[in-house]
Amino acid sequence: MWKTILRRVLIMIPQIIILSILVFMLAKAMPGDPFTGSIGPNTDPKQIVALKRAAGLYDPWYQQYWHWIVNLFHGNLGESYTLKQPVTAVLGNRISNTIWLSLLTLIISYAVAIPLGMTAGRYEGSRRDRGIVIFNFITFGVPTFVVFLLGLFLFGYQLGWFPTTGTISADASGFIGEALSRLNHMILPAILAGILGTTSTIQYLRSEIIDSKSQDYVRTARAKGVPTNKVYSRHIFRNSLLPIAAFAGFQITGLIGGSIIVETVFSYPGMGQLFVSSITSRDYSVVTAIVLFTGILALLGSLLSDIIMSIVDPRIRIE
Amino acid sequence: MSEKILLSIKDVSTAFKINGEYYTAIDKVSLDLHQDEVLAIVGESGSGKSTLATSIIGLHNMNATKINGEIDFNGRDILKLNESEFNQLRGNDMGMIFQDPLAALNPLMRIGDQIKETLDVHSDMTENQKNARVHELIDQVGIPNPERVARQFPHELSGGMRQRIIIAIAIANKPELIIADEPTTALDVTIQAQILDLLKDIQQENHAGIILITHDLGVVAEVADTVAVMYAGEIVEQGPVDIIFNEPKHPYTRSLLRAMPTLDTENDDLYVIEGSVPSIKKMDRNSDLFAPRIPWVPVTPGHPEIKEVAPGHLVRGENWKYFKFKDEV
Amino acid sequence: MSVLIEIKDLKVHYPIRSGFWNRVTDHVYAADGVSFEIEAGKTYGLVGESGSGKSTIGKAIVGLEKVTSGQILYKGQDVSKASVRRHMKYNKDVQMIFQDSLSSLNPKKTIYEIIAEPIRNFENLDKSAEKQRIIELLEIVGLSSNAMYQYPHQFSGGQRQRIGIARAISTNPKLIIADEPVSALDLSIQAQVLNFMKKIQRELGISFLFISHDLGVVRHMTENIAIMHLGRFVELGTREDIYNNPQHIYTKRLLSAIPQIDIANRDANKAQRAAIEAQYQAERQNFYDADGLAYPMHKITASHWVSTPPTEKGATK
Numbered sequence: 001m002w003k004t005i006l007r008r009v010l011i012m013i014p015q016i017i018i019l020s021i022l023v024f025m026l027a028k029a030m031p032g033d034p035f036t037g038s039i040g041p042n043t044d045p046k047q048i049v050a051l052k053r054a055a056g057l058y059d060p061w062y063q064q065y066w067h068w069i070v071n072l073f074h075g076n077l078g079e080s081y082t083l084k085q086p087v088t089a090v091l092g093n094r095i096s097n098t099i100w101l102s103l104l105t106l107i108i109s110y111a112v113a114i115p116l117g118m119t120a121g122r123y124e125g126s127r128r129d130r131g132i133v134i135f136n137f138i139t140f141g142v143p144t145f146v147v148f149l150l151g152l153f154l155f156g157y158q159l160g161w162f163p164t165t166g167t168i169s170a171d172a173s174g175f176i177g178e179a180l181s182r183l184n185h186m187i188l189p190a191i192l193a194g195i196l197g198t199t200s201t202i203q204y205l206r207s208e209i210i211d212s213k214s215q216d217y218v219r220t221a222r223a224k225g226v227p228t229n230k231v232y233s234r235h236i237f238r239n240s241l242l243p244i245a246a247f248a249g250f251q252i253t254g255l256i257g258g259s260i261i262v263e264t265v266f267s268y269p270g271m272g273q274l275f276v277s278s279i280t281s282r283d284y285s286v287v288t289a290i291v292l293f294t295g296i297l298a299l300l301g302s303l304l305s306d307i308i309m310s311i312v313d314p315r316i317r318i319e
Numbered sequence: 320m321s322e323k324i325l326l327s328i329k330d331v332s333t334a335f336k337i338n339g340e341y342y343t344a345i346d347k348v349s350l351d352l353h354q355d356e357v358l359a360i361v362g363e364s365g366s367g368k369s370t371l372a373t374s375i376i377g378l379h380n381m382n383a384t385k386i387n388g389e390i391d392f393n394g395r396d397i398l399k400l401n402e403s404e405f406n407q408l409r410g411n412d413m414g415m416i417f418q419d420p421l422a423a424l425n426p427l428m429r430i431g432d433q434i435k436e437t438l439d440v441h442s443d444m445t446e447n448q449k450n451a452r453v454h455e456l457i458d459q460v461g462i463p464n465p466e467r468v469a470r471q472f473p474h475e476l477s478g479g480m481r482q483r484i485i486i487a488i489a490i491a492n493k494p495e496l497i498i499a500d501e502p503t504t505a506l507d508v509t510i511q512a513q514i515l516d517l518l519k520d521i522q523q524e525n526h527a528g529i530i531l532i533t534h535d536l537g538v539v540a541e542v543a544d545t546v547a548v549m550y551a552g553e554i555v556e557q558g559p560v561d562i563i564f565n566e567p568k569h570p571y572t573r574s575l576l577r578a579m580p581t582l583d584t585e586n587d588d589l590y591v592i593e594g595s596v597p598s599i600k601k602m603d604r605n606s607d608l609f610a611p612r613i614p615w616v617p618v619t620p621g622h623p624e625i626k627e628v629a630p631g632h633l634v635r636g637e638n639w640k641y642f643k644f645k646d647e648v
Numbered sequence: 649m650s651v652l653i654e655i656k657d658l659k660v661h662y663p664i665r666s667g668f669w670n671r672v673t674d675h676v677y678a679a680d681g682v683s684f685e686i687e688a689g690k691t692y693g694l695v696g697e698s699g700s701g702k703s704t705i706g707k708a709i710v711g712l713e714k715v716t717s718g719q720i721l722y723k724g725q726d727v728s729k730a731s732v733r734r735h736m737k738y739n740k741d742v743q744m745i746f747q748d749s750l751s752s753l754n755p756k757k758t759i760y761e762i763i764a765e766p767i768r769n770f771e772n773l774d775k776s777a778e779k780q781r782i783i784e785l786l787e788i789v790g791l792s793s794n795a796m797y798q799y800p801h802q803f804s805g806g807q808r809q810r811i812g813i814a815r816a817i818s819t820n821p822k823l824i825i826a827d828e829p830v831s832a833l834d835l836s837i838q839a840q841v842l843n844f845m846k847k848i849q850r851e852l853g854i855s856f857l858f859i860s861h862d863l864g865v866v867r868h869m870t871e872n873i874a875i876m877h878l879g880r881f882v883e884l885g886t887r888e889d890i891y892n893n894p895q896h897i898y899t900k901r902l903l904s905a906i907p908q909i910d911i912a913n914r915d916a917n918k919a920q921r922a923a924i925e926a927q928y929q930a931e932r933q934n935f936y937d938a939d940g941l942a943y944p945m946h947k948i949t950a951s952h953w954v955s956t957p958p959t960e961k962g963a964t965k
Binding site: 363364478507508509510511512515516534535536537538540541560561564565574575578579580581588589590591592595 | 697698804806834835836837838839840842843846847861863864865867868869901902904905906907908909910911912914917918921
């Protein structure tokens with residue numbers, strides 16, 4: 001199995017190279033260059049050309065690309081035009097904020113979706129099942145930002161249960177105090193996004209279970225005299241959760257990529273919010289870095305899914 | 320064959336709910352199975368033979384199924400048992416062998432664990448005893464290297480090996496009754512021969528009664544002691560295997576035997592039974608359901624009853640007495 | 649007697665990839681050096697167990713399987729190449745019938761469209777002539793002309809198999825390859841389809857290659873039979889050669905495994921089967937080479953070929 005995983009990792013290398021070339025081209029295609037902002041109306045055009053030449057902007061694209069890659073490996077992603085800070089410094093905090101929020105969202109989402117999906121699948125056609133299916137339609141149908149805004153208004157402003165902005169309170173101190181404060185800031189957006197994110201998991205799990213129920217191996221288990229509850233826990237649920245587990249890698253990438261709305265509404269300083277603000281302020285070096293990072297994350301997500309799949313499904317294990 | 324009656328099926332009817340209405344799949348079936356007997360239930364698709372098997376072992380979805388009648392197994396009417404009482408019986412006193420051995424095994428569970436599961440439910444053996452029994456069973460069904468096979472997954476075994484594992488599961492608790500539903504249909508002929516021999520050996524060892532569900536008359540002729548021929552949910556003829564093959568009476572039994580390619584048919588056309596099996600929704604239970612397939616024979620009104628024509632030989636209706644094939648008329 | 653198709657040393661190998669670099673480390677020898685001839689208007693049976701490669705050969709002849717090496721000669725040209733097949737309109741002359749009649753018919757198309765497809769591929773008929781042809785074809789296979797507006801799921805297994813036959817004969821082919829055409833059917837429907845195939849074979853003079861694991865059905869249907877094991881032919885001969893005078897141990901074993909309807913001699917048959925199985929296990933190495941594969945075949949009579957060790961003299965096939 002280790003060989004499979006290692007091979008899978010090696011396949012990622014050309015994927016990442018192609019991704020980086022695409023992102024580089026994208027960055028080059030954007031209007032303006034790093035000097036556009038720092039040049040005054042009285043600057044000598046010759047001086048601009050000299051600066052550009054010094055910066056290598058007239059080199060062939062592959063030299064520029066190489067230069068960019070080398071910088072990338074040194075952790076140098078350029079400088080944010082608007083914040084006047086290295087991109088890495090700007091991104092650093094934001095990435096961890098987003099990852100924590102996404103993880104919490106995913107946990108809440110599974111905590112809600114798995115029991116609901118199991119109940120709906122097991123008691124297919126019952127009143128409970130119909131209720132869950134209706135719940136699913138609602139979470140699928142309502143516009144995300146409306147739910148976020150309503151939640152923020154109700155629980156944040158009206159009831160005052162949760163903070164309405166930021167990641168941590170100014171007065172939090174000590175490791176535990178800070179951690180609790182961070183959690184407190186994440187909990188409302190995570191619950192709302194988590195519940196909205198249950199749709200596909202519930203639907204998928206429900207149909208997997210209904211499908212598994214009529215499988216021959218379930219009949220074999222029943223013919224062995226295995227009690228119904230055990231048939232469900234040992235055969236039906238286990239086998240139905242497999243594709244869900246394998247999908248987790250993609251799920252988390254999707255959440256990180258889709259953090260724009262939730263972070264914007266809750267003024268949560270994560271990558272999604274940064275992405276929106278850097279696009280509006282045309283801070284291209286930050287945009288490029290985020291696109292590259294999300295791209296790599298997507299590749300990692302599919303890698304994670306493949307690894308989980310090869311662990312849980314013996315049919316995929318390759319010597 | 321011993322004198323002891325193991326299973327006695329009396330007037331069992333099973334109906335399925337389709338779009339809110341119940342349709343009869345098997346109609347007033349009565350059968351006895353003795354200890355040490357191999358009873359073959361033969362029929363084509365739609366004859367109700369698998370429904371009968373599933374009714375005996377109680378594997379129907381009871382929300383959409385109605386079973387009437389009486390099934391006495393060792394003196395108990397098993398149709399009156401609740402789910403947990405039935406679970407005590409299934410896998411312990413009765414075992415089942417299925418048609419498709421790959422689908423019948425959980426792809427994500429090790430072979431050993433799947434056999435052990437039936438011991439977990441029905442025995443109070445220690446873990447070590449169970450493991451030893453699993454290895455013993457794998458060995459008994461003729462698979463070499465039991466320790467290794469117990470750790471493997473179903474996809475790592477061949478079709479014949481998988482069917483042996485299914486048999487190992489069915490016989491793990493030495494059941495008195497084994498129901499085999501098309502056990503060799505998915506297998507090659509050479510493997511089929513081996514599996515049939517294995518079933519016979521196991522039966523002789525355990526003194527079990529076997530109900531063998533099959534559409535393959537060759538398989539019946541090889542292993543059965545008694546045969547029940549089913550058509551459209553009812554038994555049309557029943558008797559000892561040599562009588563059924565050598566002196567078949569009911570027009571359907573005779574038609575089936577004639578439709579089979581044999582040595583003498585090399586250059587002739589095979590006999591074709593006219594028409595087709597009525598669908599479950601269109602069966603008129605007040606008529607002779609096979610009559611439309613032999614339209615040249617005069618129809619007697621009403622539903623024909625099954626009667627004993629010789630000791631142990633039962634035939635439905637009266638028209639067998641004068642039935643002739645078209646080319647014999 | 650005219651040879652329709654000649655198969656020469658046909659090999660179909662599938663690569664097995666493994667190891668770290670996923671390189672081709674071995675091959676599955678699905679068909680490994682098979683040669684035979686199909687004569688016009690005759691029937692051939694290809695018998696083997698699952699994994700013997702019998703279906704692979706059928707698919708290779710119609711062009712559904714990529715040939716690794718060897719030749720399939722039709723009218724002097726090697727039709728194992730797709731370009732040659734297209735150029736010659738080869739598949740107008742060679743058609744196939746599949747085992748699973750439901751999945752081999754497009755569920756979203758009417759019977760009319762299903763049968764019309766090969767006609768449109770190879771012939772240029774106007775609308776009314778095309779319709780006329782389809783009505784004729786449905787009549788040949790015993791279905792009413794109303795059937796052409798219906799969909800495959802509205803028919804029973806036997807009817808669908810006959811629709812598959814109507815499609816296969818729509819281009820007036822010279823050879824039909826039937827891959828397990830009746831193994832999914834009940835006995836009474838099987839009889840109907842087999843009779844029917846025999847009838848069109850006789851009346852239209854079509855050659856048949858009948859691929860099956862069922863020795864009873866093959867004996868009923870075909871005059872010439874090849875027994876296949878692990879990608880190679882072990883025995884080839886007329887129906888009488890194979891059933892009355894089998895020479896190869898594998899053929900004997902296969903024949904002995906067929907269930908007999910002979911209640912009185914049941915135990916004797918079982919003992920006979922056990923004896924042949926013991927012989928097979930004991931003599932196996934005499935019939936197969938060091939890799940466990942069958943030797944090339946040698947001619948023992950004008951019609952009968954058997955795979956035997958190379959020490960014996962004779963033409964090989």
